[in-house]
Amino acid sequence: xxxxxxxxxxxxxxxxxxxxxxxxxxxxxxxxxxxxxxxxxxxxxxxxxxxxxxxxxxxxxxxxxxxxxxxxxxxxxxxxxxxxxxxxxxxxxxxxxxxxxxxxxxxxxxxxxxxxxxxxxxxxxxxxxxxxxxxxxxxxxxxxxxxxxxxxxxxxxxxxxxxxxxxxxxxxxxxxxxxxxxxxxxxxxxxxxxxxxxxxxxxxxxxxxxxxxxxxxxxxxxxxxxxxxxxxxxxxxxxxxxxxxxxxxxxxxxxxxxxx
Amino acid sequence: xxxxxxxxxxxxxxxxxxxxxxxxxxxxxxxxxxxxxxxxxxxxxxxxxxxxxxxxxxxxxxxxxxxxxxxxxxxxxxxxxxxxxxxxxxxxxxxxxxxxxxxxxxxxxxxxxxxxxxxxxxxxxxxxxxxxxxxxxxxxxxxxxxxxxxxxxxxxxxxxxxxxxxxxxxxxxxxxxxxxxxxxxxxxxxxxxxxxxxxxxxxxxxxxxxxxxxxxxxxxxxxxxxxxxxxxxxxxxxxxxxxxxxxxxxxxxxxxxxxxxxxxxxxxxxxxxxxxxxxxxxxxxxxxxxxxxxxxxxxxxxxxxxx
Numbered sequence: 001x002x003x004x005x006x007x008x009x010x011x012x013x014x015x016x017x018x019x020x021x022x023x024x025x026x027x028x029x030x031x032x033x034x035x036x037x038x039x040x041x042x043x044x045x046x047x048x049x050x051x052x053x054x055x056x057x058x059x060x061x062x063x064x065x066x067x068x069x070x071x072x073x074x075x076x077x078x079x080x081x082x083x084x085x086x087x088x089x090x091x092x093x094x095x096x097x098x099x100x101x102x103x104x105x106x107x108x109x110x111x112x113x114x115x116x117x118x119x120x121x122x123x124x125x126x127x128x129x130x131x132x133x134x135x136x137x138x139x140x141x142x143x144x145x146x147x148x149x150x151x152x153x154x155x156x157x158x159x160x161x162x163x164x165x166x167x168x169x170x171x172x173x174x175x176x177x178x179x180x181x182x183x184x185x186x187x188x189x190x191x192x193x194x195x196x197x198x199x200x201x202x203x204x205x206x207x208x209x210x211x212x213x214x215x216x217x218x219x220x221x222x223x224x225x226x227x228x229x230x231x232x233x234x235x236x237x238x239x240x241x242x243x244x245x246x247x248x249x250x251x252x253x254x255x256x257x258x259x260x
Numbered sequence: 261x262x263x264x265x266x267x268x269x270x271x272x273x274x275x276x277x278x279x280x281x282x283x284x285x286x287x288x289x290x291x292x293x294x295x296x297x298x299x300x301x302x303x304x305x306x307x308x309x310x311x312x313x314x315x316x317x318x319x320x321x322x323x324x325x326x327x328x329x330x331x332x333x334x335x336x337x338x339x340x341x342x343x344x345x346x347x348x349x350x351x352x353x354x355x356x357x358x359x360x361x362x363x364x365x366x367x368x369x370x371x372x373x374x375x376x377x378x379x380x381x382x383x384x385x386x387x388x389x390x391x392x393x394x395x396x397x398x399x400x401x402x403x404x405x406x407x408x409x410x411x412x413x414x415x416x417x418x419x420x421x422x423x424x425x426x427x428x429x430x431x432x433x434x435x436x437x438x439x440x441x442x443x444x445x446x447x448x449x450x451x452x453x454x455x456x457x458x459x460x461x462x463x464x465x466x467x468x469x470x471x472x473x474x475x476x477x478x479x480x481x482x483x484x485x486x487x488x489x490x491x492x493x494x495x496x497x498x499x500x501x502x503x504x505x506x507x508x509x510x511x512x513x514x515x516x517x518x519x520x521x522x523x524x525x526x527x528x529x530x531x532x533x534x535x536x537x538x539x540x541x542x543x544x545x546x547x548x549x550x551x552x553x554x555x556x557x558x559x560x561x562x563x564x565x566x567x
Contacts, residue, residue, distance in 0.1 A: 031296060031430060031476060035551040035563045038522035038534055040544045041332065042323065049327030053372055057310055057327065060365050064356050139356055145386055
């Protein structure tokens, strides 16, 4: 006991030595990553399609193609969102069609009429070329799963819509509302369904669920007093409309007017 | 033998103090049987692009296509069977295939390509968390997400924080990170999914994988986005790389960033982290090869070749 105590220091040194020895020379040889190579490989036609996967996809593709490429209507002109400073023919078309459909459904469900339709310029994703209109056309102009929603806004928010558009200087699709501005883009008059804005009443604005949640910073929708989800995808709305008409209407009426 | 070994190591130890370079003669003892190579192949934001882009596509005409990608992946697997195929999210949404079949075809084709693992992007919630859950039987691979708490959702216990693969004796730990859903995805779609701070979670994950699970490689499958130029402090892959340690590779998505080559970032300890993202729509496949050597860790660090 006494001996052990005497040799304590030496004993610990010995143990320390053994530990270090074991650690340094007998430690397991592990695998270490000593080199990394990284690159990107473009997937081009130089890689022949894998036939098993190609054959598997084929029936899905055929089904979609048959469905999407059947002719629903005729477009007499090319509808293009890049042609027009304050309104475009495609923006007018989409706003008018959405307004018309929304008003019908809203009246059936809520016994109320829609006053305005506002969509966003950025949400128009393609042109409608002159020629046959198919369901694929609807997928191209509206690839997103956005659905129709009706927002109840006070008169004050209608003025905010006008100010938003004046500030954005974009041809956002608009129906049911007219904004008159001076040449410096300040809002002079706003009418809804031909009438001046009544600050004390509630207006019903048809839009997409994306915008209603503050998308594109349309923050006035956040002040809505009520909202009515129509549970109707905008794309399906357009497809249903294309099925109903033979020829798409071309409406170039001005919704935003600059008075000199 | 043992003694000589010890002397060598002692010499190495003192040499290290004087200058790290002389150590290399010990670290690089030739050992042809002691080298391994693990290949990581990856995609992100494929967005239901089963078919190649159109021949008249203004940006990437006739690029991509799942069946071509399958051929490329098979070629690379034939070259190195020790390969993992990963996806960083947004598998869903972008072509009528998704609108018609709800993601079934995407999952089936990825399963045929033998994907090993994926994480969830915001668009993978587009048919609701239930719509995603419904398609899972068509996926032979798993999903990981460490910062979405799915406790009160149908994905509870199904989408796990991480997964470990043993590839040729190398332990590869992979965890997933997803982007903040509030403001990006409708609440009615993601329901009770709770978003947790990705940085905190990544610090925990990398520690668990490196220390507890003894992984040789730690990979993060991220759908946070590469970097946000308007808000550089917003959580992104580059912020993640800078504020964590023990992560070897971050495979990113969400921002559809076409990096010309993998980005080499520096982590919390000043070590190199590879960050890669290959655009979108299956236009590119990313390939990262990790080479391993048997022996003690080289003090030179590792060589990184990108491009």
